[in-house]
Amino acid sequence: MHQVKGVVARGKGQPVELVTINVPDPGPGEALVKVQACGVCHTDLHYREGGINDDFPFLLGHEAAGVVEAVGEGVTGVAPGDFVVLNWRAVCGECRACKRGDLHYCFNTHNATQKMTLEDGTELSPALGIGAFAEKTLVAAGQCTKVDPDARPAAVGLLGCGVMAGIGAAINTGAVTRGKSVAVIGCGGVGVAAIAGSALVGASPIIAVDIDPQKLETAKRMGATHTVDSSQVDAVEEIKRICGEFFDGADGADVVVEAVGRPETWKQAFYARDLAGTVVLVGVPTPDMKVPDLPLIDVFGRGGALKSSWYGDCLPTRDFPMLVDLYRQGRLDLDAFVTEEIGIGDIEAAFERMHHGDVLRSVVVL
Numbered sequence: 293m294h295q296v297k298g299v300v301a302r303g304k305g306q307p308v309e310l311v312t313i314n315v316p317d318p319g320p321g322e323a324l325v326k327v328q329a330c331g332v333c334h335t336d337l338h339y340r341e342g343g344i345n346d347d348f349p350f351l352l353g354h355e356a357a358g359v360v361e362a363v364g365e366g367v368t369g370v371a372p373g374d375f376v377v378l379n380w381r382a383v384c385g386e387c388r389a390c391k392r393g394d395l396h397y398c399f400n401t402h403n404a405t406q407k408m409t410l411e412d413g414t415e416l417s418p419a420l421g422i423g424a425f426a427e428k429t430l431v432a433a434g435q436c437t438k439v440d441p442d443a444r445p446a447a448v449g450l451l452g453c454g455v456m457a458g459i460g461a462a463i464n465t466g467a468v469t470r471g472k473s474v475a476v477i478g479c480g481g482v483g484v485a486a487i488a489g490s491a492l493v494g495a496s497p498i499i500a501v502d503i504d505p506q507k508l509e510t511a512k513r514m515g516a517t518h519t520v521d522s523s524q525v526d527a528v529e530e531i532k533r534i535c536g537e538f539f540d541g542a543d544g545a546d547v548v549v550e551a552v553g554r555p556e557t558w559k560q561a562f563y564a565r566d567l568a569g570t571v572v573l574v575g576v577p578t579p580d581m582k583v584p585d586l587p588l589i590d591v592f593g594r595g596g597a598l599k600s601s602w603y604g605d606c607l608p609t610r611d612f613p614m615l616v617d618l619y620r621q622g623r624l625d626l627d628a629f630v631t632e633e634i635g636i637g638d639i640e641a642a643f644e645r646m647h648h649g650d651v652l653r654s655v656v657v658l
């Protein structure tokens with residue numbers, strides 16, 4: 293048993309607290325990880341607000357990198373001393389989805405079996421099965437992916453959620469490649485990552501759409517060739533105009549990534565795609581939102597595909613080391629996502645700054 297500091301959300305809307313927590317020694321199939329860095333993601337705030345579920349108290353934090361301190365019985369994939377990036381859930385490798393090759397849709401994904409607790413024994417719910425705003429955390433060994441140990445923890449930890457979700461939405465789900473046009477609606481951490489991923493594979497044009505001019509500036513630095521302020525102009529018309537200038541006869545983008553999660557941006561994405569184009573939905577809608585009322589002929593007539601993307605359809609063991617290599621080669625600027633490094637006691641202030649738009653990621657460094 294290890295007593296360490298961790299950031300806990302005790303109840304809906306209450307400020308988080310830095311408290312002592314108990315972390316068990318790893319049991320069969322589990323790993324104890326000494327956390328080195330963990331990004332502050334919008335989803336942590338959703339947890340604190342009770343927007344994900346009511347399983348309070350939560351141990352927050354889930355975009356993390358660290359060093360394996362100990363492993364339980366039967367663990368062969370990672371060993372003490374390994375530098376790892378954590379992912380949401382371990383896959384089984386045995387179910388129908390795994391055998392079909394769709395490991396990211398595994399029916400039997402899992403986290404650590406044992407529970408971390410508060411000092412009084414109350415069981416904690418780790419955010420996204422990780423809980424890494426803590427000096428140490430307990431995960432399933434399959435949630436740990438070994439990466440280059442010389443990489444900066446604050447940068448590569450971000451692959452554990454938002455950056456992977458965005459890059460993967462473009463490259464994996466949307467199959468963006470060189471020669472394709474891309475539009476990304478919503479340029480927060482996830483949307484900007486979709487832009488960086490599209491730039492990485494040589495797509496052009498890459499059109500960034502947002503209602504916040506500051507976000508559009510960031511998008512440009514991360515590889516957008518064009519920006520559209522949709523609070524000022526019609527985003528769909530602008531996307532069609534730009535793509536038409538690039539490719540004769542094009543009537544929209546080959547791939548449109550929606551990274552906001554609202555009906556109006558869903559509709560923009562739907563109409564901004566070229567004939568036979570692909571729409572990739574990444575933004576998470578609230579349960580009360582409905583698909584906008586569209587003529588069925590518009591769905592049928594344009595052909596193409598409408599896809600949702602979870603965790604960028606990533607395979608952590610394939611994608612994390614590959615993206616870390618690209619980062620080390622200077623081809624993927626993960627450092628640009630790290631707006632600031634903060635202490636583990638500064639989460640509430642980081643949530644505040646998230647609202648003001650000038651932060652892509654605050655990252656807790658331990």
Ligand SMILES: NC(=O)c1ccc[n+]([C@@H]2O[C@H](COP(=O)([O-])OP(=O)(O)OC[C@H]3O[C@@H](n4cnc5c(N)ncnc54)[C@H](O)[C@@H]3O)[C@@H](O)[C@H]2O)c1
Nearest residue numbers: 457478479480481482502503504553574575576601602603
């Ligand atoms: N599918 C997944 O696997 C996955 C993973 C992580 C996050 N997400 C979701 O992706 C979404 C984006 O996450 P984020 O961390 O980038 O959030 P964020 O708050 O940092 O960014 C959202 C962006 O959308 C912009 N925006 C808001 N309304 C808009 C509008 N009407 N038109 C254009 N732009 C608008 C904002 O200005 C902001 O730049 C969230 O819904 C999040 O929950 C999904």
Ligand SMILES: [Zn+2]
Nearest residue numbers: 384387390398
């Ligand atoms: Zn499986």
Ligand SMILES: [Zn+2]
Nearest residue numbers: 333335453454
């Ligand atoms: Zn996240």
